Every structure is written in C-alpha cells, then in structure tokens.
Amino acid sequence: MSPPAKNINERTITDLLSLKGKKALLYGCSKGIGLDVARAFAQSGADVLITYNSTNAESQAKEISQKYGVKAIALKCNVSNCDEVKSVFDEALKQFGHIDTVVANAGVCTGKSAIEMTPEEWSKDITINLTGIFNVGHVAGAVFEKQGFGSLTATGSMSGAIVNVPQKQAAYNASKAGVIHLCKSLAVEWADFARVNVVSPGYISTDMTGGMHEEWVPYTPFRRIGLPRELVGAYVFLASDAATYVTGLDLKVDGGYTSI
Secondary structure, eight states, rough: OOOTTGGGGGHHHHHHHOOOOOOOEEESSHHHHHHHHHHHHHHHTTEEEEEESSSSSSSHHHHHHHHHHSSSEEEOTTTTHHHHHHHHHHHHHHHHSHHHHHHHHOOOOOOTTTSOOHHHHHHHHIIIIHHHHHHHHHHHHHHHHTTTOEEEEEEEOOGGTSOSHHHHHHHHHHHHHHHHHHHHHHHTTTTOOEEEEEEEEEBOOOOOSOOOOOGGGGTTTSSSSOOOEEEEEEEHHHHHHGTOOOOOOEEESSSSGGGG
C-alpha cells in the first residue's frame, strides 16, 4: 500500500506542494520542456540529476545549482539503451542516497505519414518515445520497490488521445498512446510502493515543435500555443506530497484542445 504523506493533516498545502529535500532524476531534460521542469524542481527545493543525449547539459546544471542553491548534476544518457539508463540511476543513488521522483521526458517526432516514413524512422520514434519510457520504468520500478516509495512521471502528449491535423505523424501518435497505457499499467503494478502518472502537453512552443505555428491556433480553444513554463506546475504537483493519492493519471495540459 502506498501511504499518504507523513503528517499530512498537520502540513499546509504550501508545504505539501514543496519539493524541498527531495531527490529527483530527470531523463531527457537538457532543453525545452524538460529543462523547464528541472528548473521548476530546483526552485521547489529538489536536488536534481538531469540527463542529456545530443545537447550537453553540464552548463545548465551548473546554472541551476548556483541560482537555486541545490545540488544539480548532468550526465549523458541514451534512454533507448537500458544499460545507460541503469548506469545513470546507479550514479544518482550514489550521489543522493535515494530517489524520490523520476521524470521520463526524452522524445522525438518524425513528421511524416505512415506511407512516407521508412521502417527505420518508425522504429526510431517508437524506440525513443516508448521503449525509452519502458527502460526508465524497468530500472526505476526495481529501485522504488526496494525503497518502498517513489514516483514516476512520464511525458506523454495529447497526440496519444487524438490525431493531429494538418501535420502527419503516425509514429509519434502511436508511441505516445503507448506511453499513456504503459504508465497506467505500471501504476497498477506498482500500487504497493510507488505512483506513476503522465503529463500530456498540447501544442507547446519548443525546439522540437519549431516554435509557434499559426495553423495550429484555430484548433485550440485558447487560440494560442502554450509555453513550456505553463507545464511545469503539473510535474511539480505530481512529484509532490500533495499528490500521494494520484496514480494512473493522464494529465492533459493542452489549452482545451482535447475537449472539442
């Protein structure tokens, strides 16, 4: 049984939402949404280990540590390689002693239809976006079970629930649908010792999306594209002691896109 937060009835909601003293391992958080999440965790008091693959994050970790007064480390990791995922987790345990919360954020998107894309391009999206989450969960779950506590938050997408238009991205959509259902499955499997949730962004202005796209605006009730900063509250909440009864959730932050 996953218990409520310690002394939950005596603590304020501000205290429950704080991550002060928590140890966080964030995969794929060197830029975009992931980097904003790492900064938000540090602002909330957590020590963070962030991983990167193509974009070195050592300078970002140094800046986070100096600015927010927490321990921040950056390590290279390809989430499609389970051995690398485990190596980073082992180092995080060595540095922090335990891990309270993990974020699995690494992702790619090949903007091609199923007819246009090659099997290799399909495999890349599925391997990084879905198998990468499995690899993180595979390693984290064993650690959390031994600890008796922990939380995992994966980055999904509204594309796991709808089909985007006008762009074509069948592999990305399929991978994110898989992420959402995988995490629901893990939430049930891990119910005795850890929580598992998903944050599913809508259209967010990042390097991966190529910034702002006016053609997407008419499909979003808010009539605008979101900013990475508008997502971080969801991740902080799910990692915090305010969410100790929340598991198996797919939290959409999409400006209302999936409501219509």
